[in-house]
Amino acid sequence: MSLSHLNAQQQEAVRSVEGPLMVVAGPGSGKTRVMTYRIAHLIGIGVPAYRILALTFTNKAANEMKSRIVQLVGEPSRQIRMGTFHSVFARILRTEAEKIGYQRNFSIYDETDVLGVIKDILSSFGISAQQFNPYAIRSRISNAKNQLLSVDEYAQKSLDLFEQKTAIVFREYQQRLKRNNAMDFDDLLLKPIELFRGNTKVLEKYQEYFRFILVDEFQDTNRAQYALIHELACRYKNICVVGDDAQSIYAFRGADIRNILDFQRDYPETKIIRLEQNYRCTGTILSAADHLIKHNPDQIAKDLWTQNPGGDLITVLDCRDDRDEGETIVTRIFEQLQRLKLDLKDVAIMYRTNSQSRSLEDALRKNSVPYTIVGGVEFYQRKEVKDVLAYLRILVNRQDNDALLRVLNYPARGLGDVAVSRLEAFAGEHSLSLADALVRSKEIAGLSKKAREGFHVFSALLEKYSALLPKITASELSRSLVDEIGILRNFKEEGTTEALSRWENVQELLSAISEFTADHEGSGLAEFLEDAALVAAVDDLDENRNAVTLMTLHSAKGLEYPVVFITGLEEGLLPLYTSMIETKELEEERRLCYVGITRAMKKLFFSYARIRYRFGEMTYQSSSRFLEEIPDELVEKSGRQRYTGLPERSVHTPAWRRRSSPDEDSHYHSDVVPDYDHGDEEGERMNVGMHVEHSVFGRGKILAISGQGESLKAVIDFDSVGRKNLLLKYAHLKTL
DNA sequence: ATTAGGCGATTTTTT
DNA sequence: ATCGCCTAAT
Numbered sequence: 001m002s003l004s005h006l007n008a009q010q011q012e013a014v015r016s017v018e019g020p021l022m023v024v025a026g027p028g029s030g031k032t033r034v035m036t037y038r039i040a041h042l043i044g045i046g047v048p049a050y051r052i053l054a055l056t057f058t059n060k061a062a063n064e065m066k067s068r069i070v071q072l073v074g075e076p077s078r079q080i081r082m083g084t085f086h087s088v089f090a091r092i093l094r095t096e097a098e099k100i101g102y103q104r105n106f107s108i109y110d111e112t113d114v115l116g117v118i119k120d121i122l123s124s125f126g127i128s129a130q131q132f133n134p135y136a137i138r139s140r141i142s143n144a145k146n147q148l149l150s151v152d153e154y155a156q157k158s159l160d161l162f163e164q165k166t167a168i169v170f171r172e173y174q175q176r177l178k179r180n181n182a183m184d185f186d187d188l189l190l191k192p193i194e195l196f197r198g199n200t201k202v203l204e205k206y207q208e209y210f211r212f213i214l215v216d217e218f219q220d221t222n223r224a225q226y227a228l229i230h231e232l233a234c235r236y237k238n239i240c241v242v243g244d245d246a247q248s249i250y251a252f253r254g255a256d257i258r259n260i261l262d263f264q265r266d267y268p269e270t271k272i273i274r275l276e277q278n279y280r281c282t283g284t285i286l287s288a289a290d291h292l293i294k295h296n297p298d299q300i301a302k303d304l305w306t307q308n309p310g311g312d313l314i315t316v317l318d319c320r321d322d323r324d325e326g327e328t329i330v331t332r333i334f335e336q337l338q339r340l341k342l343d344l345k346d347v348a349i350m351y352r353t354n355s356q357s358r359s360l361e362d363a364l365r366k367n368s369v370p371y372t373i374v375g376g377v378e379f380y381q382r383k384e385v386k387d388v389l390a391y392l393r394i395l396v397n398r399q400d401n402d403a404l405l406r407v408l409n410y411p412a413r414g415l416g417d418v419a420v421s422r423l424e425a426f427a428g429e430h431s432l433s434l435a436d437a438l439v440r441s442k443e444i445a446g447l448s449k450k451a452r453e454g455f456h457v458f459s460a461l462l463e464k465y466s467a468l469l470p471k472i473t474a475s476e477l478s479r480s481l482v483d484e485i486g487i488l489r490n491f492k493e494e495g496t497t498e499a500l501s502r503w504e505n506v507q508e509l510l511s512a513i514s515e516f517t518a519d520h521e522g523s524g525l526a527e528f529l530e531d532a533a534l535v536a537a538v539d540d541l542d543e544n545r546n547a548v549t550l551m552t553l554h555s556a557k558g559l560e561y562p563v564v565f566i567t568g569l570e571e572g573l574l575p576l577y578t579s580m581i582e583t584k585e586l587e588e589e590r591r592l593c594y595v596g597i598t599r600a601m602k603k604l605f606f607s608y609a610r611i612r613y614r615f616g617e618m619t620y621q622s623s624s625r626f627l628e629e630i631p632d633e634l635v636e637k638s639g640r641q642r643y644t645g646l647p648e649r650s651v652h653t654p655a656w657r658r659r660s661s662p663d664e665d666s667h668y669h670s671d672v673v674p675d676y677d678h679g680d681e682e683g684e685r686m687n688v689g690m691h692v693e694h695s696v697f698g699r700g701k702i703l704a705i706s707g708q709g710e711s712l713k714a715v716i717d718f719d720s721v722g723r724k725n726l727l728l729k730y731a732h733l734k735t736l
Numbered sequence: 737a738t739t740a741g742g743c744g745a746t747t748t749t750t751t
Numbered sequence: 752a753t754c755g756c757c758t759a760a761t
Contacts, residue, residue: 057751058751086751110751111750111751129755185751188751189751249749250750250751252748253749253750352748352749353748354747355747375750383753414739416737417737417738418737419737419738448737450738451737451738533751535751552748554748554749555749576748577748588749592749
């Protein structure tokens with residue numbers, strides 16, 4: 001295999017196969033290419049593919065890398081173990097589950113599931129969720145687990161009341177998961193460590209197995225991940241980590257930059273190779289990124305350079321408000337597509353928070369620009385999807401009490417709190433899982449007839465499908481189950497737009513199951529559930545679709561686009577307000593901005609809005625300090641020539657004035673009076689006497705409008721249900 | 737005892 | 752958008 005098209009450092013990184021290696025790879029320095037060739041090279045010199053373990057940040061990255069390697073060195077290289085930490089070790093845990101007291105069909109709890117468990121524990125312990133925020137407790141527990149702290153260690157260290165309560169919840173939480181035969185995301189890293197440390201034979205097996213280990217995006221690994229790879233790598237020390245401290249953006253999730261320092265301590269013979277030549281960006285873009293990141297102290301010194309031409313200046317778009325920002329960007333997209341002869345798929349719009357996507361989407365939709373959005377409200381988080389998944393989970397893992405509780409009374413079977421408590425008490429007394437307790441529900445004393453009936457129906461359903469599970473395909477089973485519980489019929493009958501969308505989501509889930517089992521031979525429901533739990537937003541990104549891509553700066557990591565818009569460069573947004581207090585967090589925000597900048601190949605835009613609607617409130621924003629940190633000579637300012645400052649009119653402007661003709665809308669620049677009371681895309685154009693459509697109540701007529709900003713309300717006379725007083729912020733009315 | 741419906745609070749980023 | 756908490760209806 002010829003490496004002649006790689007530069008000297010890249011070649012060295014590919015060829016240094018023995019011993020510990022750290023590749024410090026600046027953005028656009030051909031990191032992925034190096035990893036790909038390195039693995040291909042290993043196979044080329046006779047290392048069997050199954051002896052290679054490569055850990056990536058997303059499954060998508062793994063799949064792409066794998067296909068390229070297969071192209072380079074052929075089909076047998078499919079045997080490489082490659083994927084995210086979570087998916088690779090989930091697989092290993094299934095094989096070894098019994099050794100740590102689990103069953104191989106364990107459930108994986110996502111963050112939402114975990115939150116549910118925590119809330120449930122709080123209420124059963126009589127701890128006030130008002131006083132002790134379940135989100136905060138979840139994050140404390142997760143942090144503790146990331147730091148490899150056991151419950152006992154955490155309890156000992158807990159000082160204040162909050163930590164003491166957390167320790168109590170933590171203890172119960174761990175027991176609960178164990179009892180449910182379930183693991184959370186952190187367990188997928190911790191349990192393998194536990195397995196390896198407690199079981200020398202198993203450890204040796206995997207150390208022999210994975211003789212060559214590669215870790216991508218090393219700067220974003222947490223302590224548990226570090227410890228885990230150390231267990232595997234410490235014997236042969238053929239470990240290569242690739243990363244860039246300047247692109248570390250997951251400290252909030254436990255990523256720990258200490259890993260980079262510890263690596264050199266734990267593997268003293270580490271060879272360090274720097275990839276400093278950038279092949280992606282123009283000189284201007286690279287220089288801007290470099291100037292920005294220099295404001296962070298303690299970065300590993302790097303001299304990034306490029307042979308690429310200087311290219312265009314970076315354009316800063318000064319926008320009146322978030323809506324103007326969207327419109328301006330659309331205009332600029334058209335301009336750049338023409339100028340650079342590009343497709344829509346070459347353009348990405350990035351933002352700090354998911355909620356910013358809405359005003360951007362509005363503008364794109366209004367101008368008929370196709371777009372795809374990465375993440376957002378995720379499919380697998382939709383209520384109806386989670387409900388069906390819970391049914392499947394309880395079938396796969398009978399001990400999964402939380403999955404059972406989720407759907408025990410869905411659809412309604414007359415089973416309320418009291419009935420559930422009786423069931424739980426009975427299960428507790430007899431040390432049974434809830435599913436097993438249900439089988440004996442006749443023995444539970446003091447149940448109403450309705451509850452008795454409900455338990456019986458649900459239990460019969462469960463037993464029927466449990467028996468079917470090994471006999472029919474995953475696809476047949478889920479379809480039949482969904483039919484039997486009748487939710488599709490219910491959604492159809494309800495007939496509202498919302499119910500219809502739920503109907504579609506359930507159908508889509510069923511298709512996803514068919515598709516998955518068709519694509520993955522020998523896999524069934526259990527495998528599907530694992531896959532569904534561990535998919536990342538970007539995993540679903542289809543680059544071939546010709547559409548503008550919208551995503552968070554976090555999701556953008558590892559990607560590149562000819563034209564990039566980074567939006568919302570405002571104090572309090574980028575950097576995000578909550579992050580401006582602690583320097584550490586401010587530095588992370590800066591790195592996040594750095595990641596965004598370095599995604600751009602040819603042309604970069606920054607935008608900010610002087611007025612932005614956040615949480616329904618109008619706020620005056622000032623431009624981000626990060627813009628100040630980029631030298632003026634790299635930047636051209638554009639957008640509004642004159643800043644007129646305050647809104648020219650109050651939010652009480654009569655609604656009729658706010659109706660702008662389509663013509664005005666598409667040239668939404670300096671002259672047109674903007675809409676200051678936003679609320680909803682549609683919200684600002686509401687007017688007394690207008691006919692509207694609501695997703696649940698159907699058609700109606702507006703009788704009155706009151707309030708402003710966040711609390712803008714309308715009294716609407718609906719054809720179906722009569723008068724309602726609705727908050728426009730949530731009503732999502734369509735004008736007719 | 738259970739359900740339906742209203743109201744307010746919650747959304748930073750995510751494997 | 753969804754969840755928890757409350758009240759009223761059944």
